[in-house]
Amino acid sequence: MIVYLIRRFGQSLLAIAAMAVLVFLGVYAIGNPVDVLINPEATQAEIAATTERLGLDKPLYEQFGIFVVNMFQGDLGTSFVFGRPAMDVILDRLPATMELAMVALILSVGIGVPLGVWAGLRPDSIAGRTIMGGSILGFSLPNFWQGMLLILVFAVLLGWLPAGGRGTTTEFLGMQVSFLTLDGLSHMILPAINLALFKMSLIIRLTRANTREVVLQDYVKFARAKGISSRRVVMVHILKNIMIPVITIIGLELGSMVAFAIVTETVFAWPGMGKLLIDSINLLDRPVIVAYLMLTVLIIVSINLFVDILYSILDPRVRLSEMKG
Amino acid sequence: MSMSSDQPAAIPARIDHPVKRVFKEFVEDRVAVLGLALFVIVAVIAIAAPWLAPQDPYALAQLDIMDGGLPPGEQSFGTGQTYWLGTDTQGRDMLSAIMYGLRISLVVAFVSLGIAISIGVIVGVAAAYFGGRFDAFVMRIVDLQLSFPAILIALILLALFGRGVDKVILALVIVQWAYYARTVRSSAIVERRKDYIDAARCLALSHRRIMFRHLLPNCVPPLIVVATVQIAQAIALEATLSFLGVGVPITEPSLGLLIANGYDYLLSGRYWISLFPGIALVLTIIGLNLVGDRLRDVLNPRLQK
Numbered sequence: 001m002i003v004y005l006i007r008r009f010g011q012s013l014l015a016i017a018a019m020a021v022l023v024f025l026g027v028y029a030i031g032n033p034v035d036v037l038i039n040p041e042a043t044q045a046e047i048a049a050t051t052e053r054l055g056l057d058k059p060l061y062e063q064f065g066i067f068v069v070n071m072f073q074g075d076l077g078t079s080f081v082f083g084r085p086a087m088d089v090i091l092d093r094l095p096a097t098m099e100l101a102m103v104a105l106i107l108s109v110g111i112g113v114p115l116g117v118w119a120g121l122r123p124d125s126i127a128g129r130t131i132m133g134g135s136i137l138g139f140s141l142p143n144f145w146q147g148m149l150l151i152l153v154f155a156v157l158l159g160w161l162p163a164g165g166r167g168t169t170t171e172f173l174g175m176q177v178s179f180l181t182l183d184g185l186s187h188m189i190l191p192a193i194n195l196a197l198f199k200m201s202l203i204i205r206l207t208r209a210n211t212r213e214v215v216l217q218d219y220v221k222f223a224r225a226k227g228i229s230s231r232r233v234v235m236v237h238i239l240k241n242i243m244i245p246v247i248t249i250i251g252l253e254l255g256s257m258v259a260f261a262i263v264t265e266t267v268f269a270w271p272g273m274g275k276l277l278i279d280s281i282n283l284l285d286r287p288v289i290v291a292y293l294m295l296t297v298l299i300i301v302s303i304n305l306f307v308d309i310l311y312s313i314l315d316p317r318v319r320l321s322e323m324k325g
Numbered sequence: 326m327s328m329s330s331d332q333p334a335a336i337p338a339r340i341d342h343p344v345k346r347v348f349k350e351f352v353e354d355r356v357a358v359l360g361l362a363l364f365v366i367v368a369v370i371a372i373a374a375p376w377l378a379p380q381d382p383y384a385l386a387q388l389d390i391m392d393g394g395l396p397p398g399e400q401s402f403g404t405g406q407t408y409w410l411g412t413d414t415q416g417r418d419m420l421s422a423i424m425y426g427l428r429i430s431l432v433v434a435f436v437s438l439g440i441a442i443s444i445g446v447i448v449g450v451a452a453a454y455f456g457g458r459f460d461a462f463v464m465r466i467v468d469l470q471l472s473f474p475a476i477l478i479a480l481i482l483l484a485l486f487g488r489g490v491d492k493v494i495l496a497l498v499i500v501q502w503a504y505y506a507r508t509v510r511s512s513a514i515v516e517r518r519k520d521y522i523d524a525a526r527c528l529a530l531s532h533r534r535i536m537f538r539h540l541l542p543n544c545v546p547p548l549i550v551v552a553t554v555q556i557a558q559a560i561a562l563e564a565t566l567s568f569l570g571v572g573v574p575i576t577e578p579s580l581g582l583l584i585a586n587g588y589d590y591l592l593s594g595r596y597w598i599s600l601f602p603g604i605a606l607v608l609t610i611i612g613l614n615l616v617g618d619r620l621r622d623v624l625n626p627r628l629q630k
Contacts (some may be wrong), residue, residue: 136614144568151591152596263569266569279570299418
């Protein structure tokens with residue numbers, strides 16, 4: 001087990017290191033931020049001064065060295081636009097994104113799993129087919145357009161919900177959150193649904209496929225033969241056995257939810273990290289782009305690591321095959 | 326399936342060519358046929374856009390600013406032609422713009438599919454066939470890449486490259502090749518152990534010939550399924566990137582960019598500028614997803630009758 005843990009941990013570190021190099025090289029190649037930041041009528045001396053102040057006059061390898069050393073100190077440079085440490089700028093926006101992702105995750109699991117089990121138990125019923133049809137639709141709707149439809153229907157035509165922004169926020173565990181005020185909640189409904197629908201479709205399909213397989217197993221037949229109520233068969237015998245793959249997927253999808261939030265945040269003007277990334281790309285604010293990417297990579301890699309370890313505890317076969325390979 | 330050789334009396338029922346069998350089973354599902362029809366119609370419209378479209382949306386001389394922002398069904402002030410899907414703020418017929426936009430969306434998706442599949446197939450088959458370090462190395466890269474969401478990778482690549490049709494294609498290829506490599510490798514690694522590969526080796530055929538003439542044809546079914554799903558994903562991804570402002574340039578608007586252009590007018594109630602390109606996009610993607618769904622069942626050896 002220890003060997004497996006060390007190995008898996010090493011892989012994660014390698015992934016982060018590889019991404020750090022790629023991110024740095026990639027972002028370095030994007031335009032010259034000085035052109036964007038400085039007044040077009042600035043003199044040559046002013047341009048040179050700004051370049052020097054931002055450390056852009058040093059050779060590439062030196063910039064990378066400084067970047068790595070600073071990264072280990074939690075310093076990813078100062079935002080060109082905000083004039084504050086890039087990490088602080090990102091961390092300011094992190095709660096908004098995390099809040100949105102968590103609510104969307106809860107929605108997609110809370111609705112997706114029951115619907116999937118239902119469709120799996122009765123694959124040929126009208127309800128089962130409707131659920132599957134709906135999940136294909138959820139799969140096929142491009143996220144940004146689906147968000148615009150939600151705005152069109154619920155904000156423009158019906159006028160029930162606000163079209164964008166985060167609404168009133170309150171302090172909760174030292175973070176600004178929306179879900180504790182009515183206004184904040186009303187702002188959150190549309191973006192959360194928008195972010196949840198795709199994952200919900202994924203979970204429905206996965207749960208349905210697993211349910212269909214588990215229903216045919218002998219232990220389910222045996223439990224039925226024993227006369228256990230079908231409610232108990234579903235809740236205990238079936239649900240327990242489909243949850244392992246479902247939990248794995250949920251874990252892995254949480255990371256991608258943070259990335260997917262980029263689109264939803266842009267459509268709904270939700271002031272999270274994703275919107276910040278798009279703004280920063282347009283303004284060539286390199287330190288913020290790098291900080292966003294490194295943070296997202298860290299989040300995704302840690303979640304993957306966590307899920308893998310959890311999985312190997314639940315299912316020893318994974319661990320064994322990994323150690324052999 | 327196979328008859329043992331000591332029973333020649335029983336004449337086996339005619340075994341159809343695999344393509345014919347797949348086709349037969351595919352058409353049994355009406356919804357899938359509908360999906361295929363949907364996609365064929367969309368593809369025909371895209372190909373024939375210059376002949377079908379009422380107007381060339383990018384010939385500026387044909388546009389009349391007086392016609393800007395007309396709702397669906399209104400007539401042009403100048404020529405009297407009816408704008409069935411309305412016009413954008415510059416007086417461009419949305420129906421024509423959608424037809425041309427569809428072209429760009431499909432070209433980007435299919436060209437990137439072709440390149441990504443070629444790379445994925447070569448790398449995947451080679452990894453499975455040679456195994457060892459090469460295999461481990463390639464699969465590590467594939468795993469690393471697939472552990473990050475496609476949209477994140479594509480977004481970063483395009484932030485780096487800048488806008489442009491060729492750049493979007495390049496980004497989509499980089500994002501997608503790994504899916505094909507993994508798919509081909511996983512089926513090729515099973516096939517590699519079978520007797521016919523050993524037989525081919527004994528004939529001292531070249532590696533290349535064994536890989537591409539013997540191994541590859543047996544890895545095609547899962548590849549087709551992944552490709553149908555991926556092409557739908559590619560279309561959606563391109564649209565998303567264009568919507569976010571890092572995709573195709575304004576001079577070559579795909580459906581995604583048309584939708585983005587209408588986004589600013591959504592709140593003022595001019596819904597048609599975004600709505601109709603979106604419907605065209607969704608119909609294309611749904612058609613492909615329905616086909617892919619059915620192909621997955623038909624091509625799955627475990628579910629074969």
